[in-house]
Amino acid sequence: MLSVKPLNGSFGVEVFDSGLGTPEAEEQAAELVEALYRHQLLVFSGVDLSPAAQVRITELFGAPTLPWDPTFAHPDSPYVEEMREAPHGAPRRPAEHWHSDASFRAEPTDATLLYGVTVPPEGGRTHFNDLRVPLAALPPRLRERVAPLRAVHDFGRNHATLRRAAKPVGDAEARAELAAFPPVSHPLVRPHPVTGEEALYLNEMCLDRIEGLSEDESRALLDELYAHTLRADWQYVHVWRPGDLLVWDNPSLMHRAEPVPDGHRRLVRRTTARYPGRAR
Known part of the structure; x- marks a missing residue:
């Protein structure tokens, strides 16, 4: 049986003695998946993972999915993104806004796994809500x-605009991105794709407007929902240590990154998975 310690009053646990990264972990796969559905966020500390090992762990939670943007693909696996983050003088990067991964796709990301290879001694934290x-x-x-x-949820009007503010791209690349990710519609109250449990589905990065409302009505309602939702007692802030692995449930959480302070760097590896047994 897994040993866990709660991180927050409403979600998240640190997991101990899971054998993560070893063959024994496969024997606990069903328990790990059930823990993710129940707690939304799992934190494992002091794990030594190669890219291949991270993919194998990802497979415990579902079918690994290719990143929507292959720019940061690791040379050893197309399923692994390696992201090197440094201080920047640009406006807030897209990831610094509250979001759920890839909500601009018809089939958004289910589980995200983020592994800390190199982390700064301060800053660069990840916030969850x-x-x-x-x-x-x-x-x-x-x-x-x-x-x-x-x-x-509109990649073109929101996410792409934020990306280009932080890192300009050429016209051809911009047109290709917009063609690849047309606007999609999702329920504002979205059932979990496996358990059916309902959650708000919000995203500062990609959510553009509410269907059937005027622009002013839509913005007023979204502002009201964000003001209600983004409260400290419904949040957990993760202070990274080398060897931390975070696994979270995108259908029921939002997250955002903090910028990396001057003079420091952060290297993380990300994989994603599609849940088995999706009901919807």
């Missing part, structure tokens, strides 16, 4: 209002 508990805590009339609504 629950989306299940804030939904349950909505005033009844507001919950009734948002329950049937759908929202447009």
Whole structure:
């Protein structure tokens, strides 16, 4: 049986004695997956992982998926992204906005695994925010209002614009990105693809507007939902240590990165997975 310690009042646990990275971990795969669905965020410390080992661990949670942007693909595996983060003088990078990974795709990312190879002694933290508990805590009339609504997640009007502000790209590359990721619609209250448990589905990076509302009505409602949802008691801030592996459930969490301070660097590896047994 897994040994866990809660990280936050509403979600997240640190996992001990899992044998992660060893053949024994496969025997606990079902327990690890169930823990992820229940707790939304799993933290493993002091893990020594090669890219190939990270892919094998990813397979415990589902089918590994290729990154939507192959720019940072690791030479040893197309499923592994290696991201070297340094201080920047640009406006906030896209990842510094609250988001759920790849919500601009018709099939968004289910699980994300992020492994800390090199981490700064300060800064560069990762913030997480629950989306299940804030939904349950909505005033009844507001919950009734948002329950049937759908929202447009638009790579072109939001995410791509933020990326180009931080790192300009050529016209041809920009046109290719926009063609690859047309706007998609998702429920504003989204059932978990496996458990069916509902959560708000918000994203500062990609969520553009709510269908059926005027621009002003849409913005006012989104502002109200963000103000309600983004509260310290529904958040966990992870202070990275080398060898940390974080596994999180995108359908029920938002996250954002902090910038890396001057004079420091951060190297992390990311893999993603599609859950088995998806109901919707």
